[in-house]
Amino acid sequence: MMLTLDTVSKSFGALTVTDGVSLSVPKGEALGIIGPNGAGKSTLFNLITGNLMVSAGRIELMGRDVTRMPAMKRVRMGVGRSFQIPQPFEGLTVFENLLTAARFGGAASHDRAVHDCAEILRRTGMLARANQLAGDLSLLDRKRLELARALATGPELLLLDEIAGGLTEGECRTLVDTIREIHAAGTTIIWIEHVLHALTSVVERLAVLDFGRLIGVGAPDEIMASREVREIYLGIEV
Amino acid sequence: MTPSDTPWRASSKTRAGTFVAILAVAVILIGLVLPGFASRRLIQDLFYILTMLTLAQIWNLLAGYGGLVSVGQQAFVGIGAYALFGAVILGGMDPMLAILLGGVAGLVLAVPMAFFAFRLHGAYFAIGTWVIAEVTRLLVAQWKALGGGTGTSLPRAATSDMIGVAQVAELFDVRTAAARDILAYWIALILAVAVIAGIYGLLRSRMGLALIAVRDNPEAAKSVGVDVRWLKWAVFLIASVATGVTGALIFLQTARISPDAAFAITDWTAYVIFIVVIGGIGTIEGPILGVLVFFLLRNSLADYGSWYLLTLGLIAILAMIFAPKGLWGLISARSGLHLFPIRRRLTGPLPERGEG
Numbered sequence: 001m002m003l004t005l006d007t008v009s010k011s012f013g014a015l016t017v018t019d020g021v022s023l024s025v026p027k028g029e030a031l032g033i034i035g036p037n038g039a040g041k042s043t044l045f046n047l048i049t050g051n052l053m054v055s056a057g058r059i060e061l062m063g064r065d066v067t068r069m070p071a072m073k074r075v076r077m078g079v080g081r082s083f084q085i086p087q088p089f090e091g092l093t094v095f096e097n098l099l100t101a102a103r104f105g106g107a108a109s110h111d112r113a114v115h116d117c118a119e120i121l122r123r124t125g126m127l128a129r130a131n132q133l134a135g136d137l138s139l140l141d142r143k144r145l146e147l148a149r150a151l152a153t154g155p156e157l158l159l160l161d162e163i164a165g166g167l168t169e170g171e172c173r174t175l176v177d178t179i180r181e182i183h184a185a186g187t188t189i190i191w192i193e194h195v196l197h198a199l200t201s202v203v204e205r206l207a208v209l210d211f212g213r214l215i216g217v218g219a220p221d222e223i224m225a226s227r228e229v230r231e232i233y234l235g236i237e238v
Numbered sequence: 239m240t241p242s243d244t245p246w247r248a249s250s251k252t253r254a255g256t257f258v259a260i261l262a263v264a265v266i267l268i269g270l271v272l273p274g275f276a277s278r279r280l281i282q283d284l285f286y287i288l289t290m291l292t293l294a295q296i297w298n299l300l301a302g303y304g305g306l307v308s309v310g311q312q313a314f315v316g317i318g319a320y321a322l323f324g325a326v327i328l329g330g331m332d333p334m335l336a337i338l339l340g341g342v343a344g345l346v347l348a349v350p351m352a353f354f355a356f357r358l359h360g361a362y363f364a365i366g367t368w369v370i371a372e373v374t375r376l377l378v379a380q381w382k383a384l385g386g387g388t389g390t391s392l393p394r395a396a397t398s399d400m401i402g403v404a405q406v407a408e409l410f411d412v413r414t415a416a417a418r419d420i421l422a423y424w425i426a427l428i429l430a431v432a433v434i435a436g437i438y439g440l441l442r443s444r445m446g447l448a449l450i451a452v453r454d455n456p457e458a459a460k461s462v463g464v465d466v467r468w469l470k471w472a473v474f475l476i477a478s479v480a481t482g483v484t485g486a487l488i489f490l491q492t493a494r495i496s497p498d499a500a501f502a503i504t505d506w507t508a509y510v511i512f513i514v515v516i517g518g519i520g521t522i523e524g525p526i527l528g529v530l531v532f533f534l535l536r537n538s539l540a541d542y543g544s545w546y547l548l549t550l551g552l553i554a555i556l557a558m559i560f561a562p563k564g565l566w567g568l569i570s571a572r573s574g575l576h577l578f579p580i581r582r583r584l585t586g587p588l589p590e591r592g593e594g
């Protein structure tokens with residue numbers, strides 16, 4: 001298994017945001033996570049990456065208990081992530097953002113890292129912006145940078161949090177192709193996305209979160225056909 | 239493709255950078271031979287400028303790059319200075335060697351200080367460092383062997399017989415007191431150059447990327463594998479050693495110490511912050527420009543007592559509002575000039591702007 005969550009919970013004071021979630025993700029899988037706003041999707045990511053610590057439960061990564069391991073070490077074990085609200089290093093250029101990720105998260109040598117970062121920039125369509133300050137980027141480019149920087153850590157498990165929102169049809173297709181490529185190269189992917197057609201064209205399984213609870217996991221078409229999901233997504237385009 | 243035949247390179251070389259490197263070597267050489275022509279007064283002024291520049295560069299590393307806004311730097315100046323006085327007066331050590339002990343003292347104080355202050359964030363971190371500096375001052379004032387609250391002086395014999403004084407006196411044909419000033423000035427010059435070169439090297443290294451990443455976004459820095467805690471410790475300890483050494487040197491030159499002077503928040507932290515803010519925080523150029531502005535203001539306003547401090551405060555506030563990146567920020571925004579380039583530019587088969 002790449003990732004195993006065992007009855008993971010997280011509360012902020014009296015508010016339970018993640019409620020006894022158990023889930024296993026085999027190596028090489030692409031898993032989609034859907035659920036309404038505030039369902040606790042991003043929080044679940046933060047628990048997996050170690051940006052937040054669980055209130056209860058256990059997290060295993062590649063067979064190793066990482067429940068108490070700090071984020072920085074999980075990255076080095078191969079967990080790469082994007083943030084839903086882009087968090088660029090604004091005082092660094094786009095290229096330097098990636099270089100930081102490659103040198104610390106991927107622990108590559110300088111020359112290797114330079115080469116890898118340039119290739120990632122090309123794949124994510126950010127090469128022309130390489131030497132621009134990240135603080136000067138548009139929101140769309142900031143989102144692209146999130147994906148590129150996550151890739152630069154050399155992840156075995158890649159966590160993507162709503163990276164397709166706001167893209168045009170064409171841009172969305174390019175993004176889907178890129179993610180398919182990454183997946184085909186053997187990277188395990190968990191992708192939170194509201195743009196369902198993009199999501200379902202990549203993932204093999206879908207998990208549904210509602211009020212912090214996992215209410216269904218299964219093949220995308222089965223999940224999309226279930227009554228519970230239709231109720232939750234009433235009004236949201238399928 | 240293996241990295242050896244990759245077309246991609248990263249470089250921080252700029253033409254201005256090369257020019258500045260040559261200029262820097264020239265300035266250092268002139269600085270070294272200057273005592274041959276300059277008046278004693280000028281040497282003393284330059285000593286003050288160089289030590290303030292060193293303190294400003296260190297504070298800029300802490301606050302501008304490490305995100306550690308300390309207002310307790312006087313603790314390290316003071317403890318470094320007292321370590322020197324203790325070693326010379328009580329231990330009979332040569333003052334030249336005792337300067338290094340100032341760094342050790344800074345390190346020894348930095349460990350408990352960081353342990354305590356790193357639990358605090360933002361404004362509380364700043365207040366925490368100030369509180370610890372005050373406590374240290376009060377403790378040192380109890381040190382009766384070094385004059386307690388009123389302080390003490392270095393014995394004349396110790397400073398006249400100091401390593402190098404006789405040689406310098408002979409070389410420039412000056413009296414012992416002037417030779418001491420020249421020696422202190424040289425060390426201040428070497429220290430300033432070493433600190434600037436060290437910080438510049440640090441910023442260009444892998445650690446430099448991490449420093450800016452942590453300053454801009456600690457949460458994201460963790461998420462790309464940066465060890466934020468380790469980095470803050472490293473920066474804080476480096477800064478404390480360097481500040482301790484500088485403090486020892488400053489009070490070796492005055493040869494007289496008291497807790498109030500050695501742990502003065504105005505002299506060793508407020509002025510230093512002024513220099514960094516007015517010059518431009520988060521750049522190496524900023525404090526260099528800032529210290530010159532500060533020195534000119536200090537000389538032209540020195541006769542006005544408390545109006546002097548008020549004016550400095552007012553200028554700092556105006557700078558923060560209208561030029562948050564300081565004077566250097568204004569200059570480099572207009573001219574695109576970087577005297578100490580740290581940007582790593584990607585070069586290789588890049589597409590035209592706007593295409594990708």
Ligand SMILES: Nc1ncnc2c1ncn2[C@@H]1O[C@H](COP(=O)(O)OP(=O)(O)OP(=O)(O)O)[C@@H](O)[C@H]1O
Binds near residue numbers: 012015017036039044
């Ligand atoms: N640090 C925090 N402190 C308190 N409450 C929080 C914190 N972080 C998240 N929450 C709350 O937890 C709930 C879940 O938030 P989360 O961001 O995980 O939802 P989400 O499923 O990602 O939503 P969206 O689709 O809008 O991104 C929300 O009600 C949010 O307000």
Ligand SMILES: [Mg+2]
Binds near residue numbers: 084
């Ligand atoms: Mg979210």
